Amino acid sequence: MSKRYNVLMILTDQQNIGTIGTYGAKVCRTPNLDSLADEGVKFTNAFTLTxxxxxxxxxxxxxxxxxxxxxxxxxxxxxRDGFILGTRRDLGLDPGPFILNRYLAEAxxxxxYVGKWHIDRYRKPTDMGFKGKDxxxxxxxxxxxxxxxxxxxxxxxKPNYYELYLKERGLKTPRITNALYSGxxxxxxxxxxxxxxAPxxxxxxxFVAEETISLIREFSKSDRPFFIWANFWGPHSPCIVPEPYYxxxxxxxxxxxxxxxxxKFTRKPEAHKLYEKRWSLSVDGWERWQQIIARYWxxxxxxxxxxxxxxxxxxxLGLLEDTIIIFTADHGDMLGAHRLIDKGSFMYDETYRIPMIISHPDGVKGVVCDDLVQLHDLTPTLCDIATSQVPDLLDGQSLLPVLKGEEARNKRDAIYCTMEGLTMIFSQRMVRTRDYKFVFNASSIGELYDLRNDPHELNNLFGQPEVACVQQELAGLMGKFMDQLGDPLAPWFHEIIGTY
Structure with missing residues (x-):
């Protein structure tokens, strides 16, 4: 029987890839993640689905x-009955035929599970089969x-387990000072x-680290391998940090x-301007941004x-040589790019490109992989690690061959991403290759960016004669993605794309 590896998967919330040293951060320091990349594979073209x-x-x-x-x-x-904004208790995550931890438990x-959940409105991690605090x-x-x-x-x-943690450790209730708000x-x-x-x-x-360490210690007492999914609430705003980090x-x-x-938001969807106005952080110039980003770092x-x-x-505990460590984020943060913060109805790389580092004890070391990969590729990867099999119904691709050095590339030429909106409904779809990005905004102007010549995505080329062939090719590719994946937006896309 092949070796059974433990897995520690660490997920941050809304982390801009440019905050990590190994990804090029010039000021923000992340020595542990930099070392982790030296011990495994750093993916430089990893993207979230949404x-x-x-x-x-x-x-x-x-x-x-x-x-x-x-x-x-x-x-x-x-x-199936329409858009529901969390108003009915019988709605939530469709458990379907596959849930990752159930698959791993059967193996x-x-x-x-530790930390932030924010997956299903009514079902907790323990309801889904995890051990942990909800x-x-x-x-x-x-x-x-x-x-x-x-x-x-x-x-x-109830209860709030963090509040209990403070009481159990004899820690005084923290207070916050020097707060900064939107404009x-x-x-x-x-x-x-x-x-x-507070200390x-x-x-x-x-608290998240302590809970993760506690689970590691508990699970290490068994002969069975473990999968621990540790989730930070940060660096998602509000960035409330103690000294010396503040x-x-x-x-x-x-x-x-x-x-x-x-x-200048020229030839950009109106939604971009509205999100800028929502936060209004540029009314005082760059100084407010500097305060926010310094604390984020x-x-x-x-x-x-x-x-x-x-x-x-x-x-x-002597477990490092038996444990695969995965570090990634659910999505990024604009951090002032395009005068925007957070995420929303825009599909810029600042929010879609994510860090992804995987260290495999018996895998390759210090490898930089520029394959186009996505967050949900980790799901079949974990299945492959646990059982050497990948369920057919999964949409992603296993990254295990890359980790083992068995394959140099995954042969993926494009990725497909979706968005339904944040605080307002605004359906979007994106096809991104290495050279171009095409965004279909279901109720607004489309977007097309030449990523080689315009990496900051400032010049929207949508509808310009000189890129008509590129636009047609990417729209055709988007249609294929929609049809293959059963995207419910496909009918509208096919009906309007010819005159879009």
Whole structure:
């Protein structure tokens, strides 16, 4: 029988790939992730299926596109009867014929879950078969706990295990200071960043690391392999971090991206302008952005330190040589590119391109892979690791041959991504090759970018005569993706694309 590897899969929330040293960060420091890349494979062209939390995470759990598993928006689903914004208890994640941890459990794995869930509105990780502590909904652990915290996004379920953790450790309830909000007077309900006035042990990333370490220790007592899915709530805003991370990076060190300086929203969908107005962060120029991004960087460095603690625990228990470590994110963050923050109804690389690093004890080391890969490729990869088989119903491709050095390329020439909107419904589809990106906005102007000559995606070439052949080719490819995957937007696309 082949060796049974443990798996530690670490997922961050909304992490811009440019915050990681091995991916080119010039200021933000991530020594543990840089070392992890040296010990495995770094994927430089990894993309999420959809740049929104719940659908992306559900796709990682099920291995299929959002319109197949039914979770199309945060805290909302699309069933056969139409668009439902989380209003009925009988709706939620369609369990379907495949759920990753159930498949791994049948293969003999102990399956644990830590941290942010935000996959199904009504079913918790333990309801799906994981061992762990449930946080239902977006479930920010500090909501209704921290003193002075304005954002109301507490877990739907009780108890709040982070609050219990603070009490059990004898840690004083943290308070937040130095909070910064958006420039929109009608959108002041959520902090963008702030100082957590508390020791690091009272912070949420530390709590996630402690819970992960606890599960590692518990599972290590068994002869069975384990799969632990550890989830940070960050660096997704609000970036509430303790010292030394809050002051680790000088705001003056944050330089504006080219697209911040040059974006005029000319020939761009109106939705892009509306999202910029929603946050209104550029009303005071670049200074507010510098404050936010400096704290975001500090958050990333703290998460990196917590990843280091998890790895050291594996090393101390003698498990590092038996454990595959996966690090990735559900999606990225604009961080000022195109004058935007967060994610939304835009399909720029800042939110769709994600970090993905995989260290296999008996795999290749220090390899950089530029294959076009996607978040849901991890699902068949994990199946392949556990059973040497991949269920036919999964939409992704196993990355195990790359990890073992058996294949140099996956022969994928294009990726397909979907979006139904954030805070407003705005259906989008994207086909991206190495050279071009074509975006079909179902209710607005299309987008076409020459990524070789315009990597910042400033010049929308859609409808321009000089790229008519490219546009036609990519639209045809999108139609094939839609038909093969059963995309419910396909009828509208086929009816309108000829006159779009």
């Amino acid at each position: 740049s929104i939390c719940s659908p992306a995470r559900a796709s990682l759990l099920t291995g299929v596109y959002p319109y197949k598993h039914g979770v199309l928006v945060n805290d909302g689903v699309l069933n 003999g794995y102990q399956c644990g 946080f239902l909904g977006y479930a920010h652990p500090g909501s209704d706990v921290w003193e002075g915290f304005r954002w109301k996004a507490a877990p739907f379920n 929109n007077p009608d959108f002041q309900k959520q902090e963008l960043c702030a100082l957590l006035d 690091e042990e009272a912070s949420i990333p530390y 002051s680790m990076y000088e705001p003056d060190s944050v330089e504006p991206p080219k697209s911040y300086l040059e974006e 500090g958050y990333c460095t703290q998460i990196d330190a917590m990843v280091g603690r998890m790895i050291e625990e594996l090393r101390g």
